[in-house]
Amino acid sequence: MKNNNKRQMKKHLKKAATVLACTGMVAGAFTTTAFAEDAEQITLNVSHIFVDQTDGQCRGWYKALDEYKESHPNITIVEDTADNDAYKTKLKTQLAAGAVPDVFYAWGGGFTKPFVEAGMVENLDPYVEDGTIDLDAMMPDICNNFYYDGSLYGLPLDSFIGVLMCNQSLFDEYGLEIPKTMDDLYAVSATFNENGITPIAMGEKDKWPGLFPFGALALRYGGVEKTITMLNGEGNFDQEFVQKTAEELQKMVDEGVFASDSVALTDDEATEEFRQGRAAMWYSGNWKVDLLCEEGSPLEGKLTMVNWPAVSGADGDQNSFVGGASATLVASATSAHKKEAVEFMTFMSEHFSNYAYEEGAILPTWKYSGDMELKPFQQTLLDLMQGADGFCLAWDTLLDPETADVHSTSLQGIYAQQMTADDYVEAMAATR
Structure with a gap:
């Protein structure tokens, strides 16, 4: 709207x-x-x-x-x-x-x-x-x-809400701050790679997990209104913000922000990489947060959750979320x-x-207007939602099935380093 x-x-x-x-x-x-007794x-x-x-x-x-x-x-x-x-x-x-x-x-x-x-x-x-x-x-x-x-x-x-989940103990071990900008993300990723730790776990074998980072970047470059307007059929995909989003994702892949074998891992396998401390971050919806935080989990007491990093100088909504x-x-x-x-x-x-x-x-x-005592992770997620500037669902939810398949398949090609940002935009533009 x-x-x-x-x-x-x-x-x-x-x-x-x-x-x-x-x-x-x-x-x-x-x-x-x-209601009166004689109410209709x-x-x-x-x-x-x-x-x-x-x-x-x-x-x-x-x-x-x-x-x-x-x-x-x-x-x-x-x-x-x-x-x-x-x-x-x-x-x-x-x-x-x-x-x-x-x-x-x-x-x-x-x-x-x-x-x-x-x-x-x-x-x-x-x-x-x-x-x-x-x-x-x-x-x-x-x-x-x-x-x-x-x-x-x-x-x-x-x-739901998409959150960047960070293993705080790994950040502390290497004297790093949780990334607030994409420049920060590239910097901490370089340090983690130097020490044999995957920066962001990704299970792109399932296709849908890779849609989340792309969706977040699109909000940073294009904003909620422009993104949803396009997904609802107004305008084509050969817009500048889509091109910049695809280029940023390709840069992340090329610089090793995601593991080189991410297209060989399922989402469950990638989650376990993060859970066991072999990856420093994981970005997804909130549906597994409870399991990651539960008593006995290797991440118990170590999980920090934030929004996807901002893109300095971009025209979109820097405090919007994939979700809704x-x-x-x-x-x-x-x-x-x-x-x-x-x-x-x-x-x-x-x-x-x-x-x-x-x-x-x-x-x-x-x-929320109830009076239940919330678990700490619930309160964190609630605070993030209430402070958000807007939400947009992952693109495959709003696109028609055929276009959504082109979207997810083309993005998988970028993660596999078999397609470029230009290839992605060309493939998407052809759907309209």
């Missing part, structure tokens, strides 16, 4: 002012009202993928749902659930039939776009303007992937109870964010 559109939207926000007296949390975006009895049909009761996201969902039901006795929620693949098939069948539930789980970017274009998803802009949805209560730019033609159509569920939200709740534009459907999805989005985060299943999509 364009920044000026967001500012205009926020300018017209009417702040919700009612305290939600449930589990000690303040609801910054949703006002719970006391309505039913909302809700579809989602939370079927595994052992999963933290599932537990978070039902904790939020129980709370909603208790505070809305006049509303009956009828659930229709399926696991991931079966659910996607069912939704596409409903799209073809022109009928969807009142509220349904979806994914941003290209997945939800056909539903929006078919007029089946409720535009949420009016609900932002009247204060039902408070964007200021959410993490910055967390809804980026749910805007279509400048309007908001979904609210976030899960979220892809899963979303959307409301049907043909629902007989659109207002209640939007209020339900707003309530669930916010409360799920708190509860699933407390379960350790996600990073919050709303600013």
Whole structure:
């Protein structure tokens, strides 16, 4: 979404002012009202993928749902659930039939776009303007992937953040500082290489891990808005910031920032190289941080987490992150109870964010308002998210499948030193 559109939207926000007296949390975006006994009895049909009761996201969902039901006795929620693949098939069948539930789980970017274009998803802009949805209560730019033609159509569920994980003991051993700029990164990498330590572990055999450094560099050179605009189909890939990003990645490979055998390692194998102290750094999403920090891990008490280094003099966003939200709740534009459907999805989005985060299943999509004592690594990740200037998912999440394959395959070629930055840009430009 364009920044000026967001500012205009926020300018017209009417702040919700009612305290939600449930589990000690303040609801910054949703006002719970006391329902009279004679309130209209309505039913909302809700579809989602939370079927595994052992999963933290599932537990978070039902904790939020129980709370909603208790505070809305006049509303009956009828659930229709399926696991991931079966659910996607069912939704596409409903799209073809022109009928969807009142509220349904979806994914941003290209997945939800056909539903929006078919007029089946409720535009949420009016609900932002009247204060039902408070964007200021959410993490910055967390809804980026749910805007279509400048309007908001979904609210976030899960979220992640890409972090540079550093073995602090190795940095201390060689008298090095955690890198804040790319120049710093090249300098510490040279020292680690001189001492037989891989600077950054990389499992590029799986292709997707190598997308993360590239995505971070693109944000440094191009910024969040320009990057997302391009990934959503506006303009080609032969832009200066893409060229500079590819050149920087090629320089990193040529100067040995990554191990020469990175294309022969899986992500799990690269993670173990970092875990065992054979690599000084590792860059990925937050999903393995708990395992790296756990009691008995070789990295217990040694892990420092920071954002990807800045690029001095670059025009992009130096404090933005690879990450954000892809899963979303959307409301049907043909629902007989659109207002209640939007209020339900707003309530669930916010409360799920708190509860699933407390379960350790996600990073919050709303600013955390719970009172649980967080583990140190959770607090560090939360602080990084709350201080971010914006987020962009890894490119393969936003691109169509064919272009995403060209992207990941071409980047693997750079890591293998079989393709150049020019080759990458040429291959990507050919997709459009």
